[in-house]
Amino acid sequence: MNEHEEKGIQEVQDEGEASSPAEESPPEEAAEVAGESVDQALQEELARLQDELNRFRELYLRKLADFENFRKRKEKEVEDFRAAAHADLVRDVLPVLDNLERALAVPEGDGSGIRAGVELVLRQLKDVLTRYGLVELNPLAEAFDPRYHEAIARQEREDLQCDQVLEVLQKGYTLRGKLLRPALVVVGVPKKGESSEGSQEPGSGEADGSRGDPWAP
Template identity: 45%
Template sequence: MSTPNEQDRPPGANGAPAEGGEVDLQAALQAAEVRALESRDLYMRALAEMENIRKRASRDVEQAHKYAVDKFANDLVGVKDSLELGLLAAGDAQTLRAGTEATLKLLAKAFEKNGLTEIDPLGEPFNPELHEAMAMQPSAEHVPDSVTQVVQKGYQLNGRLLRPARVIVAKAP
């Protein structure tokens, strides 16, 4: 029977490898070194690719921020042109009014195309998520907690509140 230490030793005299065992160990070592170099190469390539992806994503986000309002700006250029033409052609008050109304229609169309909607809650129930109460007035002809007057219209961009409508709200007399 052999002792535990003898069992742990490689075969051969006095713990020396058996004949041909040294060659096997050398081959295994070389194979492990090749695999380690391949793994390191793959790791370095993956690291470089991740850095390239990070840089590309950062550049894309920067471009998105820089040109986020590009479409909206193009629509507003037409509004500015209309205002300038209106000023040049402003002979009488009626012509100026017609030009201003046309420009306002252009602006409303630009708002609509870009998801900007107006909040004009006159007569509607007060909604604290969309309205900002400037004052409460006793009123017999309006339903309590309804909007009796719009001081300033509000706006939403694609469903997100940009500015609440500033309103005066009815309260029971």
């Protein structure tokens, strides 16, 4: 083989080596690269979630502080309102207190002005309580109403057609439409007529559908 042929063979070998594909990376190196990519993605996601958690925690603490301040402010407003309401009531009652002290300051034996002074005090006190919504219940001669009246005793009367208040033992009161204390009363009830011959015995009202006397003991 001459020198020219050897040179040709060498060129063919060089071209074959140049055209052959590059050697692929081993599987271990590819897996390591993929694992590093996954770890980096997880770390980035974890950092993002941690930042979001910190942001929500800070927001929660801020809202909690705002609510606590709101609660304290409302409690103070309620206390101030109660104090103002009590102050208004006490301020209005002070003149009544002054008049009571003046009545007690009258020398013994001189009772000419005692009754007038007590009547003045009573009138002032009623005016003060009326301004605060107090309404007196004095149901004398009115129809008995169990919502506002409490019957202490009853009396049968021939001249009555329905239950009626005959006497008020203690007045009742309402405050702004709500019952504070019922009036204690004596109630008059219509007197029952004597049973005629052939009528049923008293207490046997089941036959004629009557319920009997609701005031019966």
